[in-house]
Structures are given as C-alpha cells and as structure tokens.
Amino acid sequence: MNYPWQQVNPKDFFTLRQVVPLSDQDVRILTTIYQPLIGNAAFTLYMNLKESIRNGSGWTEARPLSELMTLLDIGIPELYQARIRLEGLGLLSVYKSKKDSDQFLFEIKPPLSAERFFNDHLMRLILFEKVGERMFNEIKQQFSNEKPEAEKYEEITKSFLDVYYFDIQKHNQLSVVEFDDQELPSSKHSPVQMMSEQSDFDWTFFVEGLNHHFINKKSLTKEIRELIISIYEIYGVNELDMQKYVLESTDIETSNIDQEKLPQIVQRDFHKKQARKVQIQDKVTGSIQEEQSAKSGRKTQLKQKGFNNQEIEIILHAQEVKPIEYLKSIKNQKGGFVSSNETWVIKELVEQSSLSTSVINILINYVLIGKNAPVLEKSLALxxxxxxxxxxxxxxxxxxxxxxxLYAESRSDRQSKQRSGSTRSNSQKYIRKETLPDWASEENVGEEIDAKKQEEFRQRLERIRNRSKGGDS
Incomplete structure (x- = not known):
C-alpha cells in the first residue's frame, strides 16, 4: 500500500522563509486557538521553525529534514502529518525546487487574527466541534473586547492638509520621481473559500427547493453561501435538509437568513439526534492508524508462519525501502559505496525481472550479507x-x-564433505568453504574440465607410486 509520506526522505533539504514577522499576539492566538486544531506535534513544529529564524533576514540556510525529526523525536509519518496540518490551516506553504528534487522551501505564515478567525464560518465551526461549546465560548471570550459605541462620539481628527503644508510652486521645480511597484506576497484564499470552490454541493437543487416567497434571494450572500458549504462539509447535511434549516433560520419579517441562528440550529439538531461529536481528523491520521494496524497484523501473520522477531524485522524493512536505498544502507554498514555497475544491476532487476522490490531487497541481503560479497555482481544476482x-x-x-x-543445504554439503575427507586421510586438514547450490555457483564449464584433468593426474600419480613399490619388493 502506498502512503503519502513515502515520497518524503530524511535526506531532503529545506530552506525557511518568513515574509511577515510574528507578533506576541500571533503566538497567543496560535497557542490558544490553533493548538487544539493542529495538535501538539504540529504546534511544536511551527514554533521550532519560527525560532530557527533569528537573524532578521527572514531566511535560513538549507538543512536536512533529519534534523527536524531528531529535534521533535518523531518519524516521517508524524512529521508529514504535522506539516500538512499547518498547510491545511494556512500556517505553512511548501514549495519544491524545479531543479533539485530534494530541495524544498518552507514559508511560515502568521495565523488569522482572532476577529477574522471567529468571523470565518469554517474555522469557527471546526473549533466548536473540537473543543465543545463551553471551551469555545471561553476561548472566544478571551479575545472579545467590548467596543465603544461610535455614535456617542464626535470625530475631531485633523486631516492631512490641516497638519502639513504643501508648497505647489516648489513641487513644480522638482523632477518627477518614479516608484517601482514592489510585488507583495500573494494572499491565498481562506480554507472556506477553497472548500467552496471544490465542494460538490448542488446549489441548483438547493435554490429551486426554497420557498422563494418566504426567502429573499438577495439574502443568499457570499457569506451565507460559505456558511452553508461549511455546514454541508462538517455535518454532512444534504441539500434537502439544508433547505429546512435555512427556512427555520430565516427572519419572517425581513425574509433574510440569520447567519448566527443557522449554525446554532444545525448544531443543536445534530448533537440531539446523533448524541456524538463530529470527529475532525486530517487524512494522514487515518493512514497512520491504518499502517500501524496493517503492520501489527502483518507481524502476527509472519509469527504464525514461524519467523522469529529478527526475521520479521528484515521482512518488514524489505517491504518499506526501495532497492537502491536498501543497497546503499547495507554498503554504508559495511563501510563501502555503491558503484555505477551495481546501480545498473538494480535497475535491470527491477525492470527486467518479475520479482517485487521487497523480494529484490532480500536478494541483495543474501548476496551482500549472507555470502559476504563485497559487491552485487551481475552474474550471481541474475x-x-x-x-x-x-x-x-x-x-x-x-x-x-x-x-x-539454501543455508541448510549448504551446511549439509559441508558436513558430507567433511566426513568423506576424514576417511581419506587424517593428515589432511579440512578447510571450511561456503558452498553454493548449482544455480549460484560461479564455476564455469572450463573449470569443470580443469577439475577432471586434476583427477586424471592424481590417478596417474597413484599408479606410478604403486609400480614403484612393486619394483622395490
């Protein structure tokens, strides 16, 4: 099974960029509002990235992802999950180099202001479902400031011309100064705007089913449409039920939809009927749990087949790593390096043979570890x-x-040769040699002929010795 984090390599490098510095208020919003949504790992990742930019330039030198994994004490799946949680809530943008596939750019983004957050229907709803009504109200209250009533005050602010004197004659003598427009960072859509663009909500069916005599079409503003999409995606309310909720939240006198009343009605009805909370989870969480469950089941399956723990780890590792990475790992352990010929052998095995990559990895293990070969020779591997x-x-x-x-057969062959050798002569010293089966033997036809000649020579020498003994007698 393929998981989204399989393309992430600890040896990949990332460069940090921060366009807008974070204020103390931003950190407070992250800690109080965002942390319940993104979780501890993503929050720690964000703060670690933030603290990495200290030189005031807004940039850092490239460094490997393995450093982040070490600092946060997490693996690749957890790092990937934390990263995309930040991406999903607009706290991080990730760019991949067009030239070097292992080079990435991470751009840290500030959070929404508290006012914008609580005015965003989607963000407000997911926070409500994540922490519950009581805590939601407490968090909101922390960032609520009572505004003074503007109608009780009269503005007396001085205008620009009231304060500054502009000499038109002097201005005419000055040369015209041209200013280049600097390109500002492009602002991306908010999550709810992106969701609105991607949603499959059937607006035609929904609008046609509304009582147009009771609901003012103009009340379906952009904000109301985004609110409806948020409710549709989070609570799974279909178009028919949405019509009912909208009608219930519409003011009879004005025929306008009350955007505060609508989510309250949906939340009350949902929790009353379902008696449960909406589970807000990112897609990687399910994948990680699925992988862990599959890995646990796989271990049980292999144990039932009689494999011990060490063999199970070898099998599982062979399933997770690509052959070229597997080869590099073994070579590094042995203090060697991967030659260009070995790379071509791996390429040929993957492209030409019908073996899976995990089986090819076991083959590499057998040749380099089991046979203690210094290199992955093409002839033996094929x-x-x-x-x-x-x-x-x-x-x-x-x-x-x-x-x-193969090892069992090899041991049996050695034992047989050792017994036959001891019967020939006790003076002959047995030399231990790893024997290979016929398919793995490096001997060729010419070497077999040489062996026959040696046997003939031994027999002739024996006959000469026998004749010599007869002459002496």
Whole structure:
C-alpha cells in the first residue's frame, strides 16, 4: 500500500522563509486557538521553525529534514502529518525546487487574527466541534473586547492638509520621481473559500427547493453561501435538509437568513439526534492508524508462519525501502559505496525481472550479507533472480524461506564433505568453504574440465607410486 509520506526522505533539504514577522499576539492566538486544531506535534513544529529564524533576514540556510525529526523525536509519518496540518490551516506553504528534487522551501505564515478567525464560518465551526461549546465560548471570550459605541462620539481628527503644508510652486521645480511597484506576497484564499470552490454541493437543487416567497434571494450572500458549504462539509447535511434549516433560520419579517441562528440550529439538531461529536481528523491520521494496524497484523501473520522477531524485522524493512536505498544502507554498514555497475544491476532487476522490490531487497541481503560479497555482481544476482522467478518467489517471506533452505543445504554439503575427507586421510586438514547450490555457483564449464584433468593426474600419480613399490619388493 502506498502512503503519502513515502515520497518524503530524511535526506531532503529545506530552506525557511518568513515574509511577515510574528507578533506576541500571533503566538497567543496560535497557542490558544490553533493548538487544539493542529495538535501538539504540529504546534511544536511551527514554533521550532519560527525560532530557527533569528537573524532578521527572514531566511535560513538549507538543512536536512533529519534534523527536524531528531529535534521533535518523531518519524516521517508524524512529521508529514504535522506539516500538512499547518498547510491545511494556512500556517505553512511548501514549495519544491524545479531543479533539485530534494530541495524544498518552507514559508511560515502568521495565523488569522482572532476577529477574522471567529468571523470565518469554517474555522469557527471546526473549533466548536473540537473543543465543545463551553471551551469555545471561553476561548472566544478571551479575545472579545467590548467596543465603544461610535455614535456617542464626535470625530475631531485633523486631516492631512490641516497638519502639513504643501508648497505647489516648489513641487513644480522638482523632477518627477518614479516608484517601482514592489510585488507583495500573494494572499491565498481562506480554507472556506477553497472548500467552496471544490465542494460538490448542488446549489441548483438547493435554490429551486426554497420557498422563494418566504426567502429573499438577495439574502443568499457570499457569506451565507460559505456558511452553508461549511455546514454541508462538517455535518454532512444534504441539500434537502439544508433547505429546512435555512427556512427555520430565516427572519419572517425581513425574509433574510440569520447567519448566527443557522449554525446554532444545525448544531443543536445534530448533537440531539446523533448524541456524538463530529470527529475532525486530517487524512494522514487515518493512514497512520491504518499502517500501524496493517503492520501489527502483518507481524502476527509472519509469527504464525514461524519467523522469529529478527526475521520479521528484515521482512518488514524489505517491504518499506526501495532497492537502491536498501543497497546503499547495507554498503554504508559495511563501510563501502555503491558503484555505477551495481546501480545498473538494480535497475535491470527491477525492470527486467518479475520479482517485487521487497523480494529484490532480500536478494541483495543474501548476496551482500549472507555470502559476504563485497559487491552485487551481475552474474550471481541474475542467476538468483532467475531461479527465484522460476520457483514463484512472490513475497519477501518466501524469499527469506528460500535463503534459509539454501543455508541448510549448504551446511549439509559441508558436513558430507567433511566426513568423506576424514576417511581419506587424517593428515589432511579440512578447510571450511561456503558452498553454493548449482544455480549460484560461479564455476564455469572450463573449470569443470580443469577439475577432471586434476583427477586424471592424481590417478596417474597413484599408479606410478604403486609400480614403484612393486619394483622395490
């Protein structure tokens, strides 16, 4: 199964950029309002990125993602989840280099002001569902300031011309100064605006079903439409039920929809009928839980097949890593390096053989670790791959079982040779040598002929010795 974070590599580099500095109020809003929505890991990631920019330039040098993983003590799935939570709420923008695939740019964005947050229907609703009514009201109250009534005051502010003197004659003598318009950072749509563009809500059916004599069409403003989309996406209210809720929240005298009353009616009805809370989760959370569940089930399955813990870890690791990364990992452990020839061998195995990448990884393990070969030789690798393909080795556990079988046969062959060698001469010293099955043998036909010549030479030498003994007698 493919997971979205599989394209993330700890060796990738990222550069930080901060266009707008964060104020103390921004940090307070992040801590109080945003943290319940994004979770502790995403909040810690954001604050870590913020603190990394200290030089006042708004930039940092590129550094590897592995540093973030070490500082936050999290893995790739959790880092990816924290990152996209920040992206989804407009706190982080991520850019990938067009030239270097392992280079990224992270741009930190300030949060919405408290006023804008609580005026955003989507943000307000998801916070309400996340923390509950009591805590929602407490948080909102922390950022609510009673505004003075403007009608009780009379403005006496001085105008520009009241304060500054503008000499028109002197101005005419000055040369015209041209100012270049600086490109400001483009402001992206808010989450609710993006949701409105992507939603499949059937507006035609919804509007046609409304009582047009009772509801003023002009009351379906942009704000009301965004509110309806937010309710539709969060509570799953269909178009037919939405008509009922809208009618119920419409003022009889003005025929206008009350945007404060509408979400209250929906929330009250939803919680009364369902007796449960809306679960606000990002898509990666489900994927992580699914992966953990699948991994746990996979371990149980492998244990039932008789594999021990070490073998299970080998199998699971073989499933998660690409062959070239697997090869690099083993070479690094052995203090070596991957040659261009080995890269081509991996490419040929992946493209030409019918073996899965996890089986190819076990093959690499067998050759470099099991056979203690310094390099992944093409001839041996292709012989093993052909044999495994012809014997329907389709999974890493099948491949590992095949390797164990080969080792058992190899030990049996050594023991047989050791017994036969001891009967020939006790003076001969047995030399331990790792024997390979026929398909993995590096011996060629010419070497077999040389062995026959050596046997003939030994027999001739034996006959000469026998004749020599007969002459002496």
């Amino acid at each position: 012989k093993v791959a052909n044999d495994w393909a012809q014997n329907d080795i389709n999974s890493p556990e099948d491949a590992l079982q095949k390797v164990k079988q």
